[in-house]
Amino acid sequence: MAALCRGRHRWKTKHYFSILTRTLSGKYDYDLVVLGGGSGGLACSKEAAQLGQRVAVLDYVEPSAIGTKWGLGGTCVNVGCIPKKLMHQAALLGTAVKDAKKFGWQIPEPISHDWETMAGAVQNYVKSLNWGHRVQLNDKKVKYLNMKGSLVDEHTVKALSKAGKETTLTAKNIVIATGGRPKYPSSIPGAIEHGITSDDIFWMKKSPGKTLVVGASYVGLECAGFLTGIGLDATIMVRSIALRGFDQQMAALVTDYMEAYGTKFAWKCLPRRIDKLPSGVLRVTWTDTETGSDHHDDFDSVLWAVGRAPETKALGLDKLGVHLNKDTGKIIVGADESTSVPNIYAFGDIGEGRPELTPTAIKAGRLLARRLVGQSSQLMDYDNVPTTVFTPLEYGCVGLSEEEADKRYGKEGIEVYHAFYKPLEFTIAERDASQCYLKVVCERREKQKILGLHFTGPNAGEVTQGFALGVQCGATYADLLNTVGIHPTCAEEVTKVHITKRSGLDATVTGC
Numbered sequence: 078m079a080a081l082c083r084g085r086h087r088w089k090t091k092h093y094f095s096i097l098t099r100t101l102s103g104k105y106d107y108d109l110v111v112l113g114g115g116s117g118g119l120a121c122s123k124e125a126a127q128l129g130q131r132v133a134v135l136d137y138v139e140p141s142a143i144g145t146k147w148g149l150g151g152t153c154v155n156v157g158c159i160p161k162k163l164m165h166q167a168a169l170l171g172t173a174v175k176d177a178k179k180f181g182w183q184i185p186e187p188i189s190h191d192w193e194t195m196a197g198a199v200q201n202y203v204k205s206l207n208w209g210h211r212v213q214l215n216d217k218k219v220k221y222l223n224m225k226g227s228l229v230d231e232h233t234v235k236a237l238s239k240a241g242k243e244t245t246l247t248a249k250n251i252v253i254a255t256g257g258r259p260k261y262p263s264s265i266p267g268a269i270e271h272g273i274t275s276d277d278i279f280w281m282k283k284s285p286g287k288t289l290v291v292g293a294s295y296v297g298l299e300c301a302g303f304l305t306g307i308g309l310d311a312t313i314m315v316r317s318i319a320l321r322g323f324d325q326q327m328a329a330l331v332t333d334y335m336e337a338y339g340t341k342f343a344w345k346c347l348p349r350r351i352d353k354l355p356s357g358v359l360r361v362t363w364t365d366t367e368t369g370s371d372h373h374d375d376f377d378s379v380l381w382a383v384g385r386a387p388e389t390k391a392l393g394l395d396k397l398g399v400h401l402n403k404d405t406g407k408i409i410v411g412a413d414e415s416t417s418v419p420n421i422y423a424f425g426d427i428g429e430g431r432p433e434l435t436p437t438a439i440k441a442g443r444l445l446a447r448r449l450v451g452q453s454s455q456l457m458d459y460d461n462v463p464t465t466v467f468t469p470l471e472y473g474c475v476g477l478s479e480e481e482a483d484k485r486y487g488k489e490g491i492e493v494y495h496a497f498y499k500p501l502e503f504t505i506a507e508r509d510a511s512q513c514y515l516k517v518v519c520e521r522r523e524k525q526k527i528l529g530l531h532f533t534g535p536n537a538g539e540v541t542q543g544f545a546l547g548v549q550c551g552a553t554y555a556d557l558l559n560t561v562g563i564h565p566t567c568a569e570e571v572t573k574v575h576i577t578k579r580s581g582l583d584a585t586v587t588g589c
């Protein structure tokens with residue numbers, strides 16, 4: 078026992094001595110320790126390492142409530158953008174197969190979709206990305222620790238492995254990029270026991286079957302969209318409006334298209350409870366808030382898409398005085414991603430007021446790394462961030478919604494140019510193009526600077542990405558008209574838009 082105590086005493090003395098030496102000499106184990114190996118954390122750590130910094134990144138995935146877990150790369154790679162876009166593609170192919178018959182393809186009926194094949198292929202691809210990220214970290218000499226991190230002080234991180242092994246790392250700077258996880262409405266009986274979230278759906282080995290999706294923002298609409306597209310019965314329960322924060326005219330086009338496509342909508346309804354019947358099916362009871370009446374139906378799966386909660390709980394931020402927003406729980410950050418504690422930075426989904434999007438997390442992470450090494454003073458510009466909702470009819474936008482432009486500039490201060498167009502590929506396929514629409518919201522005064530651009534239609538992400546450059550560069554309506562279109566594309570319709578909403582003229586594009 079005495080020997081053990083002597084040993085402990087020696088270890089403690091050695092440990093404190095090493096911290097003291099490092100502190101006095103200004104040396105730490107690392108220049109930078111990053112908590113979170115998602116879109117932002119990986120970008121920041123790789124950039125810093127490339128600039129000669131000694132960097133460690135910790136990434137740890139707490140399994141979902143039903144035990145789903147995944148590898149390195151964060152939300153986008155494992156349970157977000159990548160598997161979502163691939164399953165969206167699976168759905169688009171279903172529509173393409175139907176179109177193909179009109180173009181002469183002989184396709185034996187009935188066509189059907191196999192979840193296991195799609196999910197297996199998507200999951201294998203994701204696993205290859207997990208591996209790719211590990212290789213990249215190794216190549217760039219970033220130390221990767223599959224450990225859960227928490228903060229001890231502004232230069233010290235405690236890392237805990239799955240097996241309970243603890244390690245302490247010191248660093249000149251610490252970056253928090255721990256993202257968020259889906260929320261559950263825990264007050265609803267059965268919500269956690271019987272529900273799934275976007276953390277589970279992409280990793281399901283068996284088809285989710287008839288699915289109720291609760292929530293009508295990006296995640297809810299996209300998931301219900303691809304489920305419908307691969308032939309499943311999908312219902313979206315909307316408590317208020319769809320796509321809050323987006324241009325509501327565009328949101329209505331997206332949901333109208335989805336309704337025609339086969340997705341069911343339970344508007345203005347609130348789930349009350351979920352019971353598992355002896356047969357295994359889930360009985361959902363809900364209230365229609367307009368009539369006050371209760372209803373129920375049976376589903377194979379209930380997917381909660383009711384928003385995301387920041388991953389701050391395990392970080393020990395309160396002890397250090399890192400300020401959080403009381404309502405959202407996110408970390409309050411400055412324009413340079415600094416927190417209220419020196420040497421601690423935060424960005425990506427965890428940062429208050431930041432868009433929850435992969436490209437903004439990546440760009441912010443790279444810029445932060447450059448500033449930390451003194452290579453640049455450039456701040457992340459969070460204005461004019463383009464985005465796309467990958468619903469059956471995709472919706473892409475950049476800049477202000479018409480409502481927001483109206484609020485800032487007044488009705489008389491804006492000019493809205495718009496067009497209903499028909500994608501060429503819809504013609505022979507005899508697809509309804511009623512929701513294919515675009516609008517360009519401009520300042521009304523002389524130069525007519527473009528404030529916002531909105532587009533529903535095929536490949537909306539690709540279309541919007543291109544025009545986002547123009548908007549970022551301050552393009553005007555005249556610049557748009559001076560841009561020569563590429564014929565025959567949907568994007569060219571943006572360069573030809575000339576009917577103003579104010580005129581009340583028919584905005585349907587006719588002819589070639």
Ligand code: FAD
Nearest residue numbers: 113115116117137151152153157226256425426433434435
């Ligand atoms: P994350 O990518 O979430 O990474 C955080 C990492 O930190 C995770 O791996 C987490 O496990 C880990 N971690 C948490 N706590 C700790 C800890 N204490 N110690 C160590 N590690 C920890 N964005 C788009 O731009 N386009 C899309 O199409 C798109 N689709 C999406 C679809 C879905 C279903 C969802 C849910 C999101 C989607 N997003 C999309 C959003 C995008 O995925 C996120 O904005 C992005 O991943 C945020 O990056 P991040 O680095 O902030 O966090």
Ligand code: NDP
Nearest residue numbers: 262292293294295296297316317321382383384433465466
């Ligand atoms: P959001 O917070 O954007 O939306 C949550 C939705 O759930 C809203 O429709 C909300 O309704 C509803 N809701 C909330 N609580 C309840 C409840 N108790 N009962 C019923 N409905 C409820 O979250 P998402 O998870 O959809 O998206 C998170 C973020 O992820 C997005 O902001 C986006 O940045 C990112 N993302 C990006 C994608 C892309 O780029 N394509 C795709 C997916 C996600 P209400 O409006 O009434 O509050």
